[in-house]
Amino acid sequence: MTTSPGVAVVGTAGVPGPLRDLPRVDVDDLGAHRRLIVTGGDAELAAVLTALLRADRLDVEVGVATGSWSARRALRGPARRVPLIRDETGTVLVTAAYWRGIEGAQLEGEAIVDDHVLFDGQAPGVRVEPTTNMPGLRASVLTDRGRPRHWVVGRAAQLGTPGAEVIRDGVPAPRTVRRSTFYRHTEGWLRVG
Template sequence: MDPSSTAVVRFGTHRIPRSLRDLPVLPGSGADSAPDLTGHRRLIVLGSAHELSSVLTALMRADRLDVEVAHVRRPWQAGRARTGTATRVPLIRDETGSVITGAAYWLPPEGQRTLHGEGVVDDERLFDGDVTGVRIEPTSSMPGLRATVLTGPMRPKRWISGRAAQLGTTGATVVRDGVTGKRPVRRSTFYRHTEGWLRVGRG
């Protein structure tokens, strides 16, 4: 691969590994940075899961999911990020157009102990009534995501896999890759986008 077609996307003060220091560096600035990201064939993201998701959100909105993306969290991952092979994996987003790469949660609103409502994964009921919360994760293969009801202190109960997880509720807090939504919602859906993303290695 031509080195000029690869760039580092750096968020905050993340240190650039020695093996990547000859590459151009783009400042990470969230989904609105799409015009800066689409001029390269491969992007190496230095940042959190939320910051990786913001890069993928930008590429999805720009219709540029042909760009390969690597995620470097430790220096030893840099070499693989630069030379590894990209594999297309499911891209999980929600109805707001935000991508998740780590995990999302449906949790009770502030001041409440339980989440009340109904959750389903595809055609299978996840819960109906009151629960501690729900965790949703992308998967590396089809159908694309899995979800579980949390019991006790954030412990999973049983996983259900599917293309989409949907919630109808009297009120829920949505957490996307560690970032809490600004206000409670009555409906929320996470689902597999029509096109996957090109992941380099496993990050």
């Protein structure tokens, strides 16, 4: 197979056959490639997008490869700009975030999506997800069984609380927070496939 100029692979997972001749890069040094193909899970994709956001390089196309078929799509497929959802720390969200009460307690405070109040008082938790279309995200209060009740779409979701745990793409934040915000960045990312 001939290599594709300007394309590199990043991630800790195994590299599918169609990508084996491509250079490997590290998330801390993504180089000057025009397209990156991530071979890891959601947390690795979020790390790559966070690095591109912080380096002001959202012109780089990003694909995900979990097997040979998705590798070929990530290598040759077109890219389209989709909303990029981030938080106040500059960390990108790719699948879902949760706001939960501390150590399994009820979440206390108030959560808002744009001008819509999700809850004011107590709730089992809140799930926030990016969307591929505008306005960019959706959020829902969770039931006691952890399922979303009713989705509200918007540009930003905000939480004010005496204390909450934040989980981004399966990764818990190192500290509890009193405020948390997820919002659409001014520029989207170039998603392949």
